[in-house]
Every structure is written in C-alpha cells, then in structure tokens.
Amino acid sequence: MTHDTQARSPRLGHISRTNLQAIVGYYRRYRLAVAGGLAALIATNACVMAVPWLLKWAIEAIGSGAGWTSVGRLAAVIAAVALLGGAFRTASRVVIYWAGRGVEYDIRNDLFRHLLRLTPSFYDRTRVGDILSRAINDTSDIRMLIGPGILQVMNTAIAYAAAITMMVLLSPFLTLCALAPYPLMVLFTKRYTRRLYDLSTRIQETLAGISTRVQETVSGITVVQAYVQEDSTQSAFEAECDAYYRQSMEMVRVRGVIYPLLGTIASIATLIVLGVGGREVILGRLTLGDFVAFNAYLGLLLWPTIAMGWILTVIQRGLAALTRIQAILATPSEATDGPDAVSLPTRAGRIEIRGLTFGYDGAPADDGRPAASGSVLNEVSITVEPGTTCAIVGRTGSGKSTLVRMLARLYRPPDGCVFIDGVDVNRLRLADLRACIGFVPQESFLFSTTIAENIAFGRPDTPPHEIERWCEVVRLTEEVAAFPGGLESVVGERGITLSGGQRQRVALARALCVGPAILILDDSLSAVDTETEEAILGALEEATRGMTKILISHRVSTVRDADQIVVLDDGRVAERGTHTELIRAGGLYADLVERQRLEEELEAVEG
Amino acid sequence: MTKQTDPFREETILGRAYDARLMRRLWPFVRPHARWLGFSLAFMPVATLAGLAQPYLIKVAIDSHIVPGTFSGIGLVLGAYLAAILVEFAARFGELYGTNLAGQRVVFDLRRTLFAHLQRQDGRFFDRNPVGRLVTRLTSDTEAVSDMFASGVVAIVADVAMLVGIVVVLWLIAPKLALVTYTVLPPLALIAVFFRARLRDAFRAIRVLVARLNTYLQENILGMTVVQLFGREGRNFEAFRAINDEHFRVNHRSNIYDASFYAVVDTLSSITLALLVWFGGGQILQGALTFGVLVAFFEYVQRFFLPIRDLSAKFTIMQQAMASLERTFTLLDTTPAVASPAAPAPLPARSGAQGGAVAFEGVWFSYNGEAEWVLRDLSFRVAPGETVAIVGATGAGKTTIIKLLQRFYEVRRGRILIDGLDVRSVSLEALRRRIALVLQDVFLFAGTVEHNVRLGEAIGPEAVARAVEAARVSSFVHAHPAGLQMPVAERGRNLSSGQRQLIAFSRALAFDRPILVLDEATSSVDPETEGLIQEALHVLLEGRTAIVIAHRLSTIQGADRILVLHKGQLREEGTHQELLARKGLYHTLYKLQYRGQEAAARKTRP
Structure with a gap:
C-alpha cells in the first residue's frame, strides 16, 4: 500500500457545505436503514441502562431479606434484558455499517464511472498511484466516517444523555461529585488529540521521506555504487530512520499518557463515588442498591469517553478523503456528446484535416519534459480518400501521435479542423466515431484476460472462427497454438508473458476485429521483425480492402507502398507525395531512406 | 527470490498468527533490545496486581465500612484505592513504553539491515526486483513488525495475565x-x-x-x-x-x-x-456471602470481558506481522552474485595523475544464461592516460562493457584487469574508487547542486568549487541566488538535460579518479550548452585514462583510438582517419551516426 502523504486533513471546523451536501446526498438512499439503526441504538441503550437499575432492585431485595425466588426473578429479567440489548446492538451495528458500506460502494462506482469518461489529458497529469489511493483508501475512510464514525457519535450522545439522567435520578449530588473530573478529561482529550494529530502527520511525512529515500537509492543505485557512496547513503537513511524512531517514541509517550490517563480519570470518579457515595449510604441518604447502580452507570460512561479521541480522527480523515474524491468528481470530462451530436451519415472513411493547429496547454508532464512551448501541430492539412492508405513519418516529437489521437478525439481538436465523412469529429457522437475507427496505439496495452477476449475486446460477441481468422492475418496462429491454453491462455502477470511483437500483433487483431472503416496504426509493429511485418502487411492488404488506413512508422518498408506519404517535422507538414516522388525530392524522407539502408547494411554484417 | 511468485498474491496471503521459525530468525534483532522487553515485562505483574486490587478494595469498603456504617479507617481504603489507580497507571505506562521502545529499536535495526543489504546487491537483483516492491519491504512490512510489538505480542501476554489473575482472585475470594x-x-x-x-x-x-x-x-x-x-x-x-x-x-x-x-x-x-x-x-x-464480595465480582467480571472484545484485532495484527516477516527474511536471504573477495589483493598505488590501465581479455557475457551472448570473446587494452572511444550500433554491447568494468555484473568467461589485477581479486570499493562514471542518463538526487557534485564524500569546498568551475556548472549556478545550494528536484527535473550532464561532469571531476568511464548522452542540446559541454569534457579527459561511449563527432575525432564494436565483438580499431580510410563498418557507422552532426555543425558556425 502506498503511504498517504497528500493533503493534510482539514480541521474539524471545516465541514464545508459541499461536503455536507455530499454526505447527505449519499445517505439519502439509506435513510430508512439509518433511521432504523438509530432506533435500534436507542433501544440498545434503553436495555443497557436498565441493567444497573435492575441490579439496584436485586440488591435492595436481597438487603430486605426477600426470598430467593424474587431475586431469581430479577436475575432472569436482567438476563432477558441483556439478550434483548444484545440483539438490538447487533441490529444497530449491522444496519448502520451496511449503510456505510453502501455509501462506499456507491462512491466507488461513481468514481469509476467518472474515470471512464475522463480524457487522456487527465491521465497525463495524474499519477496512477494517486487515483488508486483515492478509489481504495479514500472511499474506505469515507466509509469509516459514515458507518462506525456516525454510529459512535450517535451512541456516545445517547449513552451520555441516558447514563447521566439515570445518575441524576439516583442522586443529583453524587452525580455532580462523580462528574467533577470529567471536564478535566475533556480538556485533556482536546489538548492531546491536537498533539496526536500533529504528531501523526509528522510521522507520516517522515515515513514518506524514508520511502522516497529508498526509491531514490534504488533508482540511482548505479551512481551510489560507482562512487562508493553506500556508507554516506546509509547514514543519511539512518538519520531519517532515527528521526522516525524519535517521533514514534514521542507518540508512544503521548499515547501512553493519554489512554491510561482517561482510564485513570474514570477510576478517580469511581474513587469519589466510593468515598462520597459510601458516606451517603452510611448516612442513610442512599441505599446500597443505589450505590452499586450508580457505580455501574459510571462504568457505562467509560467506553464512549475513550472512543471520543478515535471518533475525532475518523471524522477528520473521512472529511479529508471526501474532499479529495470530490476534486476528482468535479473534474469536467471533455469526452461528452453535446446536445446537437450527430450520427455518422456514412461509413466511407474519408478523412479531412484542415489547417489544424494544436498545443497541449498547462503544466509540464510528469516525466520532466518542460512545458510545451507553442504548438505541437501547426497548420496541418491532410486529406485521405476512402480506401486509400496514408503514411505519416517524422522524428520523435514531430506530432504524429497527436495527430492521429485527434482523429479518435482522444484529445479534442479545435472546431472545424478535423472531419470524417464530412462531419466535424467534435460534432459526432463519440460512440459512433470510435466504432468506425480501429486504433492500434503505440504501447500495445493488453488486459489480463485470455488472448481471445483481448482480440474480441471491442466486439465481445465475435464468433471464434472470426477470432481465428484475425489471428491468421496478424501471423499469430502458430505461436498461439504453442501456448498451453491456445487462444484461451490468460495474458499478463498471472498468465503467459507475450513478447513485445506478439502483444503488438494481438493489439492489431483487436483493432481489425471491430471491422472499422478507418484503421490507424501508430507505429504499432515496431517490435515485429521486418520479415513478419511484410507478411502481415501483405495479409492486411487482402483483409482490409476498402478500409482507409493511416500508418505511422519509422520503417521505410512499411510506408513505401502507401498512396501518399506525409512527412511531419516540428508539427508542420514538411513533405508529401509518393515514395518515388519523395526520393526524387531528396529531402527529409530521402535522408530517412538512406539511413535505413545504412542500418540494414550494418545489420547484415555477420557477427 | 528464487521462484517468481505472483507479486500480488504475495502481498495478500495471510497465514498463521505465530510462526516459531520466523520468530527465531527475528531473535537476533530482538536480543540487543531484549532488556527493554524485560523492563516492560517487569511492570506487567505490578500493573496486573494493581488492577486486581481495585475491585477488592471496593469489597473492603463495602463490607468493613459502608454496610456496618463505620467511618473510621475508610480513609485508608480510599487512599489504597487511589494508590492502586496511580500504580496501575504508572506500571501500564512503563509496560507500554518498554515494548514500544524495543519494537521501534528492532524496526530501526531491521530497516538499517535491509537498506544495507539492498545497497550490496548487484545489477541482476535490481533487474529482477521492481522499486515499488523494495520500498514496501522497507516501509509497510517493517511497520507491521512494529505493530506486532506495540499491540500484538506483549498486549496479548498482558491480557492473558489479567484474565488468569481474575480467575485466580475470584477463586481466592469466594x-x-x-x-x-x-x-x-x-x-x-x-x-x-x-x-x-x-x-x-x-x-x-x-x-x-x-x-x-x-x-x-x-x-x-x-x-x-x-x-x-x-x-x-x-x-x-x-x-x-x-x-x-x-x-x-x-x-x-x-x-x-x-x-x-x-x-x-x-x-x-x-x-x-x-x-x-x-x-x-x-x-x-x-x-x-457479603455484599462487598458480590459487588467485587461484578467489577471483576466487567474487567474480564474487556480484553476479549478486541482479541480478533490483535490476532490480525499478528498475522500481518508474520506475513511481513516472511517477506522481509526472503529479501534478506538473497545473496549478491558479485561481492568483494575474502582476501582482496591491494591495487598498486597510483603514480601521479596518470594511471589506470584497463584490459579486457577474452570476455564473454550474457544477461540470461548462455543463450544470448552480448559480448563475445572481447579483448582490448587501454594504456594509462589514453582516451579510447567505443562506437557501434544499438545493441553492439557498449554499455555492457561499462557495467562489467564496474563489476555490477560478473563476466561469464575471460577476465577484466585494472592495473594488471583481475577485478574479481580486488575489493569492490577499491575497484570503484579507481573509476569515475558518467552515465548517459544522468541520475541526480533531490537536494542541492553541491550535494550532487560531492554526494556524501568529504570533498572540501575549494575542490568542489574547482570542479564546478572546470565543468562549467558555474555557468548556470552563479545566476542562482542560492549558488551551489541551488535546489535540485527529484531526478533533477528542474534542470535541462545539458545542465544535468554538466553536473555529472563536475561530479566526476570532484572525485578525481584515474579512470574515467563516460557514456555520452544522445539527446541534443542547444549550441551554447554544447560548447560548454565540450569545454568541460576537454578538462575531464586530460591526463586520465578514459573509455568513452561516443555519440559526439568531436569526441571520436579527439580520441587516441576508436574501438568499433559489432554484435558483441571488436571488429575494427584505429584512429578516426585510419578507420574512415578503411571503408568498413566504421565508415557506415560514421555516415549513419556522425555525419549529420558535421552538417549541423557547419550550419551553426557560419
């Protein structure tokens, strides 16, 4: 698990309106359960409060020399009330915890539903670990607030009110004396919870520091070892561990004082009752039964009091978590259909890009690339007629991937620049747009299910023989047959490990399987050897007749037969034409061809 | 880690709550702090007795004073009750303090040992273990062990002591x-x-x-x-x-x-x-029976049921601790394939600024078994003070040479000599103290520029200043208000790639080692920074033995000798002009990798 280092918990006073509204909103579905739980809680406390009073009657009965049967009857009533109380307690907990779990379930679903709608720009700037921590830890913190947290708050309030009422009924004077140390208790709790909170925040930070240090050392182990800095790194690490040790021990001291102290203050109240109450009994102002019952009521206050510190922490953490979740839920999604979204009129697959200029705005990316200055694409215009192939080449960072991602509206292009079959992609219904595109991304991400399911990812009802056919097209049949489970072999950590080339071919089959009008290959056969690639391209020729194809590649062998080749440089169209035309022009493309000839020449030299 | 376990199952499996084998292995870590556990255990009977005394004192108060109605002596009982409360409080604190102190110290030692163990591992280990897993071992897993001390073992013993005490006292009273x-x-x-x-x-x-x-x-x-x-x-x-x-x-x-x-x-x-x-x-x-006894029984029964409620929580803590210990010891059991010999041979003393002869003799190497050879029968010599450039296509085995020279990995066959001694016969520390390494992908630590130049080494401020000046780091540091204390973000992401390279150069200069191993960065930088880098490189190469994986035209042109590596073998050797004249592999490589720079250089220098 990750250590939660972000966002210090807000103070308790900071229950914002939106937070409150959110809690109430989530609770609405469970309001009956919560009301029932509250009723059960009141019933529980009624039973619990009855026991000392019955005890008082029993003792008075014994004292007055009544028969064993009447005492026995009282004992039976105590047992019955206890059973009833137990049943009510179980019911109240089950119901309220159920509501808490229900809210957790709802929030998690809401969060995931929202995540499914957020665009790559959100994922570019948010770390996976953060999102996971919110979906798992934060929802769990909210559940603690809404389940056990609220239960304890209600229980404490009811128990306090009831126990004190009963004590006053027994003896107002003794109540006053017994509760005298309690303000002290509240004072201590308040002071120490603040300190506990500050300390635990500091400890979390130190632990995060230790974690970062380990991470940094492992990542930079070559430098550490090459410069023989193991000892100095070790001392720096130990200094951090030492700080952690000292803070933890301070925590132990504070905790070691506060919890026993709460118990001690409660014991002192007992002592007071023993002294003052004993005197009252001797003076005849109180019966022994009253005395014992009073003591029992005092004992009932102990737990709610000790639980108070815990409740405060739960509420703080829950509210902080709620704030963080709200932040994600408030992130607007660009990938929504407007009210005037239209369906694709035809499925011809004509692509037209007119004067497209685009830049990623905002903060620098996580990998330390400086903030993009200026635009990634500059006045790009390309037309691809239905059924033709357009190849895009260019250096890393020249804007090729951005361009094709805009076709699928993974990034939203400016209005009036990108058209499919004559309709602006921004006006198309997203589902329609994506259904007509078969996209093979640069990183061939596969899910950890079977190969067959991965291929049928976009069309889960694909019949097996069709899956097999696509396997054949991407030249995967033989290799798949060699796996123990064939097409049913599970991919990934818990299954078979596919090579980069195999993964790319599964991703290609996945895109073909949806039967798209437009097929986009974003450098997606880079890990496949040239020979297999030629074979695949040959088979594709047959299988994708009529499809419009966009091929991004570094390999001349991939692009040479395209109907048009576009060379991007620094976000602009530098050259365009057929292979022969571009070679003749002697520009960037001709350079690329020459370099690859040299590389092949080198590779051909025997080792 | 011998077998590849499912990383995700590995984190979720929970087994027994107590495992004697694991506890025995933990014992060496506990022993130095056992006296604190003893300290804690010494308080336990006191706390238990003081706790047991309280209901009994209530019995005495009721039977001897409240029921008969005698005031005299009740003060004594109340005083005793107060004393019992205070003693219990103090003893519980002592108990808690002792166990936590022991626990925290054990965790401190465990962490320290784990970290030191980590730093001793070789390249193969880090290839196999993802960073995240190692971080978990040193944080969450050790925390679970600490929890075991704080609220596991000793708390359970204390609870059991109290339960047994109550059972006994009840018997004694009635x-x-x-x-x-x-x-x-x-x-x-x-x-x-x-x-x-x-x-x-x-x-x-x-x-x-x-x-x-x-x-x-x-x-x-x-x-x-x-x-x-x-x-x-x-x-x-x-x-x-x-x-x-x-x-x-x-x-x-x-x-x-x-x-x-x-x-x-x-x-x-x-x-x-x-x-x-x-x-x-x-x-x-x-x-x-007296009333007092009955009331005392009420109290004892309540105290008896209290610890039973959170028994399951303690049980879970123990289970988690056991699972964590298992993983921790698995990590500690890995032994690095590369280690200093038991009796290392001393490297000959350095003679002057010159020094550091390197030789590869029939070196074979593969990262995985003997299937794919990365280096095949590679032999070459580098004389003291000589600058040798290594060139070759991607995958020719250039970086592997560096890793083997530093002994991050062990050669499969053949040997590597430094000043005439096999690298396996000298201590790792002595070997690495001969070599300054500058990697292609410069790694910077979060901290300051100064920290990144001298790392943890005791290098004087003047030497640091000289290195910074010579490596032209001063060009951007001087402009910063904090000077050398200019902050460096995690992995140096607040600096440009050129600036990061300059810092790596000044690091190599500050450490002043006789042999320089340099893997030049491929990323292009602006012409101005490129000029600074070339100046710094010139200073760095002077007088040292240098092995450079060259990506710059200027570097190969300035090298005394160029080794052309192809598919793990040394194919050509000579100076730039000689090799060009040969029209062989080098000529093709040159056209592929370096000629473009020539054109670019001509363009920028009108």
Whole structure:
C-alpha cells in the first residue's frame, strides 16, 4: 500500500457545505436503514441502562431479606434484558455499517464511472498511484466516517444523555461529585488529540521521506555504487530512520499518557463515588442498591469517553478523503456528446484535416519534459480518400501521435479542423466515431484476460472462427497454438508473458476485429521483425480492402507502398507525395531512406 | 527470490498468527533490545496486581465500612484505592513504553539491515526486483513488525495475565461463587473460536477482493485509452461493479460476524452478572456471602470481558506481522552474485595523475544464461592516460562493457584487469574508487547542486568549487541566488538535460579518479550548452585514462583510438582517419551516426 502523504486533513471546523451536501446526498438512499439503526441504538441503550437499575432492585431485595425466588426473578429479567440489548446492538451495528458500506460502494462506482469518461489529458497529469489511493483508501475512510464514525457519535450522545439522567435520578449530588473530573478529561482529550494529530502527520511525512529515500537509492543505485557512496547513503537513511524512531517514541509517550490517563480519570470518579457515595449510604441518604447502580452507570460512561479521541480522527480523515474524491468528481470530462451530436451519415472513411493547429496547454508532464512551448501541430492539412492508405513519418516529437489521437478525439481538436465523412469529429457522437475507427496505439496495452477476449475486446460477441481468422492475418496462429491454453491462455502477470511483437500483433487483431472503416496504426509493429511485418502487411492488404488506413512508422518498408506519404517535422507538414516522388525530392524522407539502408547494411554484417 | 511468485498474491496471503521459525530468525534483532522487553515485562505483574486490587478494595469498603456504617479507617481504603489507580497507571505506562521502545529499536535495526543489504546487491537483483516492491519491504512490512510489538505480542501476554489473575482472585475470594462464574467460560471459549474462524475467513476474502479491486482499477487506468477507443466503458463499468458488489457483500458478512461477536460477548457479560445476582443473592440471603464480595465480582467480571472484545484485532495484527516477516527474511536471504573477495589483493598505488590501465581479455557475457551472448570473446587494452572511444550500433554491447568494468555484473568467461589485477581479486570499493562514471542518463538526487557534485564524500569546498568551475556548472549556478545550494528536484527535473550532464561532469571531476568511464548522452542540446559541454569534457579527459561511449563527432575525432564494436565483438580499431580510410563498418557507422552532426555543425558556425 502506498503511504498517504497528500493533503493534510482539514480541521474539524471545516465541514464545508459541499461536503455536507455530499454526505447527505449519499445517505439519502439509506435513510430508512439509518433511521432504523438509530432506533435500534436507542433501544440498545434503553436495555443497557436498565441493567444497573435492575441490579439496584436485586440488591435492595436481597438487603430486605426477600426470598430467593424474587431475586431469581430479577436475575432472569436482567438476563432477558441483556439478550434483548444484545440483539438490538447487533441490529444497530449491522444496519448502520451496511449503510456505510453502501455509501462506499456507491462512491466507488461513481468514481469509476467518472474515470471512464475522463480524457487522456487527465491521465497525463495524474499519477496512477494517486487515483488508486483515492478509489481504495479514500472511499474506505469515507466509509469509516459514515458507518462506525456516525454510529459512535450517535451512541456516545445517547449513552451520555441516558447514563447521566439515570445518575441524576439516583442522586443529583453524587452525580455532580462523580462528574467533577470529567471536564478535566475533556480538556485533556482536546489538548492531546491536537498533539496526536500533529504528531501523526509528522510521522507520516517522515515515513514518506524514508520511502522516497529508498526509491531514490534504488533508482540511482548505479551512481551510489560507482562512487562508493553506500556508507554516506546509509547514514543519511539512518538519520531519517532515527528521526522516525524519535517521533514514534514521542507518540508512544503521548499515547501512553493519554489512554491510561482517561482510564485513570474514570477510576478517580469511581474513587469519589466510593468515598462520597459510601458516606451517603452510611448516612442513610442512599441505599446500597443505589450505590452499586450508580457505580455501574459510571462504568457505562467509560467506553464512549475513550472512543471520543478515535471518533475525532475518523471524522477528520473521512472529511479529508471526501474532499479529495470530490476534486476528482468535479473534474469536467471533455469526452461528452453535446446536445446537437450527430450520427455518422456514412461509413466511407474519408478523412479531412484542415489547417489544424494544436498545443497541449498547462503544466509540464510528469516525466520532466518542460512545458510545451507553442504548438505541437501547426497548420496541418491532410486529406485521405476512402480506401486509400496514408503514411505519416517524422522524428520523435514531430506530432504524429497527436495527430492521429485527434482523429479518435482522444484529445479534442479545435472546431472545424478535423472531419470524417464530412462531419466535424467534435460534432459526432463519440460512440459512433470510435466504432468506425480501429486504433492500434503505440504501447500495445493488453488486459489480463485470455488472448481471445483481448482480440474480441471491442466486439465481445465475435464468433471464434472470426477470432481465428484475425489471428491468421496478424501471423499469430502458430505461436498461439504453442501456448498451453491456445487462444484461451490468460495474458499478463498471472498468465503467459507475450513478447513485445506478439502483444503488438494481438493489439492489431483487436483493432481489425471491430471491422472499422478507418484503421490507424501508430507505429504499432515496431517490435515485429521486418520479415513478419511484410507478411502481415501483405495479409492486411487482402483483409482490409476498402478500409482507409493511416500508418505511422519509422520503417521505410512499411510506408513505401502507401498512396501518399506525409512527412511531419516540428508539427508542420514538411513533405508529401509518393515514395518515388519523395526520393526524387531528396529531402527529409530521402535522408530517412538512406539511413535505413545504412542500418540494414550494418545489420547484415555477420557477427 | 528464487521462484517468481505472483507479486500480488504475495502481498495478500495471510497465514498463521505465530510462526516459531520466523520468530527465531527475528531473535537476533530482538536480543540487543531484549532488556527493554524485560523492563516492560517487569511492570506487567505490578500493573496486573494493581488492577486486581481495585475491585477488592471496593469489597473492603463495602463490607468493613459502608454496610456496618463505620467511618473510621475508610480513609485508608480510599487512599489504597487511589494508590492502586496511580500504580496501575504508572506500571501500564512503563509496560507500554518498554515494548514500544524495543519494537521501534528492532524496526530501526531491521530497516538499517535491509537498506544495507539492498545497497550490496548487484545489477541482476535490481533487474529482477521492481522499486515499488523494495520500498514496501522497507516501509509497510517493517511497520507491521512494529505493530506486532506495540499491540500484538506483549498486549496479548498482558491480557492473558489479567484474565488468569481474575480467575485466580475470584477463586481466592469466594470459591463457590467463582465456580458459578466459571460456567460461562466454556461457552465464551466456544464463541471466541467460532467467530475467530469466521472472521479470519472473512478478512481473507476481503483482502483478496481489495486486491482484485486494486488490480482491476489499475489495469483500467493504465489502459483507459484502449477502453475508450473500443467503447468498452459500459461493459467495464459492469465488471467493476460486480467486483465492488462482491466486496460489499463479503464486508457485510464480516460486519454481521463482527457485530454479533461484540454483542454476544457483551450479552454474555450481562448474563454472568445475572448469574451472580441469582446465585450470589441466594448466598447473601443465607449469610454465606457479603455484599462487598458480590459487588467485587461484578467489577471483576466487567474487567474480564474487556480484553476479549478486541482479541480478533490483535490476532490480525499478528498475522500481518508474520506475513511481513516472511517477506522481509526472503529479501534478506538473497545473496549478491558479485561481492568483494575474502582476501582482496591491494591495487598498486597510483603514480601521479596518470594511471589506470584497463584490459579486457577474452570476455564473454550474457544477461540470461548462455543463450544470448552480448559480448563475445572481447579483448582490448587501454594504456594509462589514453582516451579510447567505443562506437557501434544499438545493441553492439557498449554499455555492457561499462557495467562489467564496474563489476555490477560478473563476466561469464575471460577476465577484466585494472592495473594488471583481475577485478574479481580486488575489493569492490577499491575497484570503484579507481573509476569515475558518467552515465548517459544522468541520475541526480533531490537536494542541492553541491550535494550532487560531492554526494556524501568529504570533498572540501575549494575542490568542489574547482570542479564546478572546470565543468562549467558555474555557468548556470552563479545566476542562482542560492549558488551551489541551488535546489535540485527529484531526478533533477528542474534542470535541462545539458545542465544535468554538466553536473555529472563536475561530479566526476570532484572525485578525481584515474579512470574515467563516460557514456555520452544522445539527446541534443542547444549550441551554447554544447560548447560548454565540450569545454568541460576537454578538462575531464586530460591526463586520465578514459573509455568513452561516443555519440559526439568531436569526441571520436579527439580520441587516441576508436574501438568499433559489432554484435558483441571488436571488429575494427584505429584512429578516426585510419578507420574512415578503411571503408568498413566504421565508415557506415560514421555516415549513419556522425555525419549529420558535421552538417549541423557547419550550419551553426557560419
């Protein structure tokens, strides 16, 4: 698990309106359960409060020399009330915890539903670990607030009110004396919870520091070892561990004082009752039964009091978590259909890009690339007629991937620049747009299910023989047959490990399987050897007749037969034409061809 | 780690709550701090006795003073009660303090040992263990061990001591009434066993489901683009909801057990009370028992049931600690393939600024078994003071040469000599103190520029200043108000790649080693920084033996000798002009990798 280092918990006073509204909103579905739980809680406390009073009657009965049967009857009533109380307690907990779990379930679903709608720009700037921590830890913190947290708050309030009422009924004077140390208790709790909170925040930070240090050392182990800095790194690490040790021990001291102290203050109240109450009994102002019952009521206050510190922490953490979740839920999604979204009129697959200029705005990316200055694409215009192939080449960072991602509206292009079959992609219904595109991304991400399911990812009802056919097209049949489970072999950590080339071919089959009008290959056969690639391209020729194809590649062998080749440089169209035309022009493309000839020449030299 | 376990299962498996084998292995870590555990244990009987005394004192107060109505001497009882409270408080504090102190110290030592162990590992280890897993070992897993001390072992012993104490005291005060009270013990034990098994299964199911939620989420976040491109939002949401639903149901089940267990224990406590009223009341009526004893029994029974409620929580803590210990010791059991020899040969003393002869003799190397050879029968010599450039296409084995020279990996066949000695015969430290390494992908630590130049080494401020000046780091540091204390963000992401290279150069200069190993960065920098880098490089190469994996035209042109590597073998050797004239591999490489720079250089220098 990750250590939660972000966002210090807000103070308790900071229950914002939106937070409150959110809690109430989530609770609405469970309001009956919560009301029932509250009723059960009141019933529980009624039973619990009855026991000392019955005890008082029993003792008075014994004292007055009544028969064993009447005492026995009282004992039976105590047992019955206890059973009833137990049943009510179980019911109240089950119901309220159920509501808490229900809210957790709802929030998690809401969060995931929202995540499914957020665009790559959100994922570019948010770390996976953060999102996971919110979906798992934060929802769990909210559940603690809404389940056990609220239960304890209600229980404490009811128990306090009831126990004190009963004590006053027994003896107002003794109540006053017994509760005298309690303000002290509240004072201590308040002071120490603040300190506990500050300390635990500091400890979390130190632990995060230790974690970062380990991470940094492992990542930079070559430098550490090459410069023989193991000892100095070790001392720096130990200094951090030492700080952690000292803070933890301070925590132990504070905790070691506060919890026993709460118990001690409660014991002192007992002592007071023993002294003052004993005197009252001797003076005849109180019966022994009253005395014992009073003591029992005092004992009932102990737990709610000790639980108070815990409740405060739960509420703080829950509210902080709620704030963080709200932040994600408030992130607007660009990938929504407007009210005037239209369906694709035809499925011809004509692509037209007119004067497209685009830049990623905002903060620098996580990998330390400086903030993009200026635009990634500059006045790009390309037309691809239905059924033709357009190849895009260019250096890393020249804007090729951005361009094709805009076709699928993974990034939203400016209005009036990108058209499919004559309709602006921004006006198309997203589902329609994506259904007509078969996209093979640069990183061939596969899910950890079977190969067959991965291929049928976009069309889960694909019949097996069709899956097999696509396997054949991407030249995967033989290799798949060699796996123990064939097409049913599970991919990934818990299954078979596919090579980069195999993964790319599964991703290609996945895109073909949806039967798209437009097929986009974003450098997606880079890990496949040239020979297999030629074979695949040959088979594709047959299988994708009529499809419009966009091929991004570094390999001349991939692009040479395209109907048009576009060379991007620094976000602009530098050259365009057929292979022969571009070679003749002697520009960037001709350079690329020459370099690859040299590389092949080198590779051909025997080792 | 010998076998590749499922990383995700590895984190979720929970086994026994106590494993003698693991505890025996932990003992060497505990022993130095055992006296603190002893300290803690010494307080335990005191705390237990002081706790046991309190109900008894209530009995005395009732029987000797309140019922007969005598005030005299009640002050003594009250005083004793107060004393018992204070002693219990102090003893509990001592108990807690001792165990936590021992626990924290054990964890400190464990962490220190783990970290040192980590730093001794070789390249193969780091290839196999992802960073995240190692971080978990040093943080969460050690924390679980600390929890075991804080609220596991000793707390359980203290609880058991109190339970046994109560059972004994009850017997001593009133054997008959005690026997009646004991009748609830068998059902209590049965209930505890029943619920423990249910709760443990539920917890296990919950952990598995949380892990499934985690994986599913992670996979979907990583593959979100694919999910969206293929219009799978609806289906995947349903799949997620199914897991979430199961998670909800398993938790609900565990809630029912948890709530019932709590209520049943509570109810049983009240039923015991009723039993006492019924039987004890009868005894009092017969004159066989006093009121004080009955009230004292009420108190003892309440104290008896208190620790039983959170037994399951303590049990889980122990289980987690055991699982963590298992993983920790598995990590500690890995032995690096590369280590200093038992009796290292001393490297000959350096003679002047010159020094450092390097030789590869028939070196064979492969990262995986003997299937794919990365280096094949590689032999070359570098004389002291000589600059040798290594060139070759991607995958020719250039970087492997550096890793072997530093002994991050062990050669499979042949040997590597430094100043005539096999690198395996000298200590790792001595070997690495001969070499300054500058990697292609410069690694900077979070901190300051100065820290990144001298790392943890005791290098004087003047030497640092000289290195910074010579490597032209001063060009951007001087402009910063903090100077050398200019902050460096994690991995140096606040600096440009050129600036990072300059810092790496000044690091190599400050350490002043006779042999320089340099893997030039491929990323292009602006012409101005390029000029600074070339100047700094010139200073760096002067007088040193240098092995450079060259990406700059100027570097290969300035090298004394160029080695051309192809598919793990040395194919050509000579100066730039000689090799060009040969029209061989080098000529092709030159056209491929360096000629473009020539053109670019001509363009920028009008």
